[in-house]
Amino acid sequence: MKIGYPCINHTLTCQGSRTFRLKSYSVQNLIEKVENNLDCLQQILKYNLKHNILFFRMTSDLVPFASHPINRFDWQGFFKKKFRTVGQFIKKHDMRISMHPDQFTLINSLNRIIFQRSLKELHYHAEILDSMELNTSAKIQIHVGGVYNDKTKSIKRFIKRYKNIHDKIKRRLVIENDDRSYCLRDCLLLHEQTRIPIVFDVFHHSVNNAGEDLDESFALFTKTWRRKDGIPMVDYSHQKRGGQKGQHATTLNKRVFRNFLCQTKPYDFDIMLEIKDKEKSALEAIKIASGDERFKEL
């Protein structure tokens, strides 16, 4: 069991995920920003290592506009050494990495152009992880996509398109149950046809499910991961106190988290904490988990 947080670190002063406007695009600008982003990533990873945080979701903004037609720059070649160095650090310390392309990445879109754009975006994510020479336990997680008033058809469209996707993407792609359209049961249906592993989002499941309790859910989704995929991944969050239904919590509720660890005792998995205060909650979670025999110490 490893515990982590997504994308940015609020303790460090470095500004990660620095991007710029399309209007100010230039190769010079791109190089500058990528350099900054990679430096910042390195700082974050160092911080994480120091604090026993061995799971991290890298921002999709490492290379701004990488999948946009405006980009004709060979950033993979230019930054080859730097990506490799970061990757070596990750591997040396046995860290786990994931990425989460944003909501515009839709394999099952009705619009073929959106699908094509999404492939490019996925390709970009795969290139990042490949440049770091990480194995296939480093994953790219997406949601199933839109429903378009016909879930059955939309799932079928996903499966059909998935089958022709390049293996470079496929070997890293995992799907996550979401909070309104595709629940765990839908993802399992998709898994049967595609063998895609499922990232289980605890919070999404609590608001969108087909009646499975936590234990049943874990029994089901953990089976979708094979050895080469690494151990199963879980996105963890809970309801923001006093906030609107579905809003992510701003700080970790320790009692609820302790209870969650207790309820899932029979299973080993890595936890991505989707809590607004990021590394602060990760540190709390690690404190709580450190008594747990599943938890991985340095």
Added chain:
DNA sequence: TCACGTCAAGCAGAT
């Protein structure tokens, strides 16, 4: 230095 309009991209649900 700071305020604030705007930023590549889509969908669903709430208002």
Added chain:
DNA sequence: ATCTGCTTGACGTGA
């Protein structure tokens, strides 16, 4: 019709 959330606000112009 318009706004909001999504994994993360932050860029950059104009005063």
